[in-house]
Structure formats: C-alpha cells, structure tokens
Amino acid sequence: MGSYTVIADAGASLLKLLREEMTPDPVSRPELIGMASPADKGDLNISVYICAVRENNESRRTEMLIEGDMLRYPPRSIDLECLITAHSSADILTRTLDEHRLLGKVAQILHDNSVLRGPMLEGTLADSDAGLKISPLPYGTEDLTRLWQFGDAPYKLSLAYRIGPVHLDSNRVKPAARVVERRITLREKERG
Template sequence: MSMGSHMVIADAGASLLKLLREEMVPDPVFRPELIGMASPADKGDLVITVFICSLRENNEASRSGMQPEGNVLRYPPRAVDLECLITAYSNADILTRSLDEYRLLGKVAQILHDNSILRGPMLEGTLSDSEAGLRIAPVPYGTEELTRLWQFGDHPYKFSLVYKLGPVYLDSNRVKSTSRVVERKITLREKGREG
C-alpha cells in the first residue's frame, strides 16, 4: 500500500518517469531529458510526455476506520487512481513522423506491460517504502473517450496511451482527539436470594 502526504501524486508521476527514462534511453530516445512530465500543450522539445490528467476514487482500495497516532485518531486516507496520458512526438519528416511516434508508443506500452508493478528503488519520494508497490495498467479507452480527454486548445488530437497508476493513498490531515482511560469504576451488586 502506497501511503503518503500530498506528494503521492507527484511521486507516482516521478516513478513512472524514472522507469521510462531508464528503459528508453539511449534507444529509442537519445537523452533522458527528452522524456518529461508535461501537458501535450506545453511539450516543448520533449519526445515523450507523461501528463497526469485525472484522479479517480478507488473504492475497492479505500479504507475505513480511524488510525491511532499517539493521543489522536487520524481519519483514514483517501485511495485514488491517477490516469496518465502518454504522448509521443517525432521531428521526422511528414512521411515517417506517425510511424516514428507509433514505434515510440509501442516501446512505452512494452515497458509498462513488463513493469506492471513498480517496487523498491523504482519508487520515488513518499512511495519509496511502499510494500505493495505502484500498479500500472492500461485504461481501455476508445477513440471517442480519448478525443474527449484531449482538451488542449488548438492542438489537434494525437494518438496517445492512457495508463492508470495506483492506488495511492492521500493521508488525511484531520484528526480527532482521544483521551486514554485513566480510571475505571466498577460497582458490583449482590443479587438477592429468593427462597
């Protein structure tokens, strides 16, 4: 279970980015800096963009029950899944650009299939001590859903992959004070005898 502060969203994205940089550099991507976290609208010189585009409740992984911490009870964390849009960009000429981008996305899909759970040193920040790891799974969106997801102003729709990361747990800052039982008074009464 991945537990963490408000940093878990950034740490999940950084963990995915670390995996892609380690597996895609130097072939087919020359330098790790060409794979980055960015909206497709702000891609700059990136060859691969990873963009966390939505956060959804994960009711299956949600927890109930307060968690004891010293003299307080902490409200349970919120279990969420993150959806990532992964897009490839090629500077090749118009005749081979799409094929080049498909090759890049094919490599991404292969890497994510082979690494469907990130553990240990692949996890960044608050996720690094997670025993369960970070799960990565494709989201089976069709063209209509992808087109709806692709809301980046004037930028035309590009073929992209969507993957789910999670669950990750956003800790609650809400606590409830508790006081320990210091003294207990028990009164025993003798039952009357009927005779």
C-alpha cells in the same frame, strides 16, 4: 501512505521507469521524456500528462490511525489517469511511424513493469510496501478524443493508463482519550 506530494511522486516514479528503460534507445537522452501536456510538449519525445484524479473506493480505508495519544483520519485513496503521447521531429513521411514505435516501446515497458516497487518509487511512495500499480485504461477512440481538449491541437494517438491506488494522508487528527477507569457491574440473572 503519502503526503500532499503523492501525485507528483507517482508521476516522478513513472518518469524514472520510462527514462531508465527507453534511453539511449529509442530515446537518445532521459530529459526528452517528461511531464507535460501534449500541447505544451516543447522538445520532448514522450510526454506524460496526469489528466485526472479519481477516488478509488475499492481500496478506501475507513479506520482511524492510532498515533500515540492522537487518532489520524484515514487517507484518501485515489487513482491517477494519465495520457502518454509520443512526439517526433522526423520528416512528415516517417513521423507517424516513429511515434508508433515510441508508443509501442512504452506499452511494452509498462506491461513488463505493471507494479513499481523499491528503488523505482520516488518521494513518499518509496516507503510503500504495496508498490505502485500501472494498468492500461480500456478507453476507446471516443474516450481519448474527449480527454484530448488541448485547444487547437489535433488529436494524436496516445496511451491511457491508470496509476494507483495511492493514498493521500489526512492532516486531520483528534485526541484519543485513554481509559483511566473501568466499572464493571454484575447483576444476578432473574429466574422466571
């Protein structure tokens, strides 16, 4: 379960993993991996950009949660879709190769860590028993190009991943009336 910070917590968990696994090689400092649009990357070597939030109907919960004398509405189950883009400041002759190496390392890390658990989870996700699943999205070039709507910025090779499901808690509650009296009526069965 997660509070309204669950999207940020999922992003922070992914950043924590990448920063721990990619530094000091191939990225020299953890702060060079961050959450940013590929168009607003600044000095980042790796930008992680959550670009879509989608309902996850497969893990949707419909039962009310009992909390003392209140019933809480079920959480919303969502998947986050993100673009991970490499940025190199190398000269033009080696820049693309450098970015491809960085993306290869990211793909390897996310393949080896497809479920984040325990100390890798940040914020409200830290209490999750299920963990945070990370899986590649089966997007082709057309799909990625459609996602790449960043003004005049030319398309760059990026990885697309699904993170989730995560559960966004509801704040809606209603009182749960307790049973205080029970009536049982017995009737004799008619023979016919």
